[in-house]
Amino acid sequence: MTISALIIDDEQLARDELAYLLESAKDVDVVAQGANGIEAVELIEEHHPDLVFLDVQMPGLDGFAVIQRVMDRHRKQKDGSNGWSLPQFVFATAYDQYAVRAFDVNAVDYLLKPFDRGRVEKALERVRGRMTNGAAAANGSSESPIESQLDALLSLLKSPQGAARTAPPAKLIVQAGSRLLLVDQADICFAEIEEGVIRVVTQQFEGQSKCRTIEELLDQLEPAMFWRAHRSFVANINQIREVVPWFKSTYQLRMNDKKQTEIPVSRAQTKRLRELFNL
Template sequence: MAMTALIIDDEPLARQELEYLLEKAGDVEVLAQGSNGIEAVELIREHKPDVVFLDVQMPGLDGFAVLKKLIGKVARLPQVVFATAYDQYAVRAFEVNAVDYLLKPFDRARVEQTVEKARGRVAAEAAAAAQAPSDPNSAKLDALMKLLEEQAQQAAVPARASSKVVVRAQSRLLLVDQKHICFAAIDEGQISIVTQNVEGTSNCRTLEELMDQLNPEIFWRAHRSYVVNIHHIREVVPWFKSSYQLRMDDRQQTEIPVSRAQTKRLKELFNL
C-alpha cells in the first residue's frame, strides 16, 4: 500500500520538483499540495496523510507554527519532513530530534532516503498504536515539542562559527578567513574552495558539512553543487527560461548557476 503524502511549499517549482522526485521514489501517493501554512493545517485535517513535506519559511504560518496549530487538534499526527533552503541551525535541530529534513535544492538520493525513513516510522507507529491504542501520539508529541523548543533556542543564539577555514593547497594547510572565500564547489566528492588569491580543497566530505563551519549570514547554497559568499558576487546574469547565473569576483570570474529552487532567494537578496 502506497504511503500518502502532502507537499506544502510556497514555491511552485519546489513543489513540482519534490513531487517528481517522490514519484521516482515509488509507492508514495501525493494527495494534495499547499502553498502556505494555513492551507497546510486544513489539508492535514482533511486528508490525514502519513507524511507531510513541510517548508520551514512560508507566508501566513511557518512550518513550526503549523505544528503548534496541529498539536492536540488532530487525532493522528503525520510524520513531518521539513524542507529548508538555508537555515543551517534548524537543520541541526531536526537531526538531533530525529525529525527528517530535506535541504533545497532537493537531491534525488536524499529524497529516496527520507522516503524510506518515513515509511519505516509509519510502520513503527502503526505497530506501537496496535500495542498501546490509548495514546499512539504520545512519543511523537514529546519529540515535536522538544524540536520546537530547541529550534527557538537555536534562533536566539548568535552564530559562533570560526572565522577561519582550513584549505589544502599544494601540500600546505592554509587558514583562510571566511570573508575572503568567494565560493566552494563539489565535484565527484571533492570540495574546492576558491578565494581571489588561493584555490585549494577542503577536508569536508559534503557541502552541508562545510556550511556548518561557515557564517550563514553571508554564505548561500545557490545550487546543489555550489556555496557562494554573497559579498563576492560581482554580477547577476539573466539566463535562459527565467534562470540566472552568478559571476563571481575571483580571478577567473567564475559563472555559477542558480538552481530553480533558489531563484526566489536570489531575488530576495538583491531585490530583483
C-alpha cells in the first residue's frame, strides 16, 4: 500500500531535506508541498493524504491552528455526505520543548529539526502501524483514534498547565571527572553528542551530561537561549563568537570557549541562522 503524504514547512531547505529522506521509503509518495498554514489546510482538503508532515512554527497560522481548522472542517463534512478521513500527522519542530512533551503524552509523533534519517524511518514505521491498527479500531466507532489523539493534544495545549509552559531549571548538572558540578546555563557554550555521549563545553571547562539524547538535554535548557544548529550540536546563541562562511552557502559557528571550537550549521538551520543575526 502506498502512503500519500504532504510536506508543510515555511523553510524550503527543510522541505527539500525531508523530501530527500523520504525518497528511500518506497511506499511513500509525496503528492504536494506547502509553505504555510493556509496552504496546509487547502492541500489537505484537496488531496486527502494519508500522512502530513507539519511544521509547528510557521508565521500566521501555526501547526496547531492548522490542526484545529482541519478538525473543524472534517467534522462539518463528516456530518454530510462527503466525509473524508483525517490523515496521520507527524509534527516537525525545532524550538518548542513543551510541544514535544505534549506529543509524547498523546502518542502523536514528531521530528526534531534538523531531520535525522533514522528518526524519519522510525516515524514512518509508527505511521504504518497506526494506519493498520486505526482502521481496525475505527470500525463501529463514531470517532477515529486519530481524531481522539488530536483532540487530546489540542486540549492539553489550551489548558492552563499548557499555557504556563514550565520553565527549565536555571542550572545544569555536568560531570567533570568524579565531580558533579552545577553550571549556570548562560556559561555553557555548546553541547555535542558523539557515540551516545553528550559533551558539555563551558568557557572554563568541559564535562559530560547525564542526558542520553540531545532531545532530553534540550528539555532542560532555556529554549530562548539554546539552538540546535545541527543534529549533533546545541549552541548557546549568546556564546557565538563568529559566524564563519563555509562551503556551498553554509556556515560554521566559532564559539566562545577556550579552543574557539567551530561547529557546523545544518542546511535546514541556515535560514534560522540568518534570522538570528540578520545575515
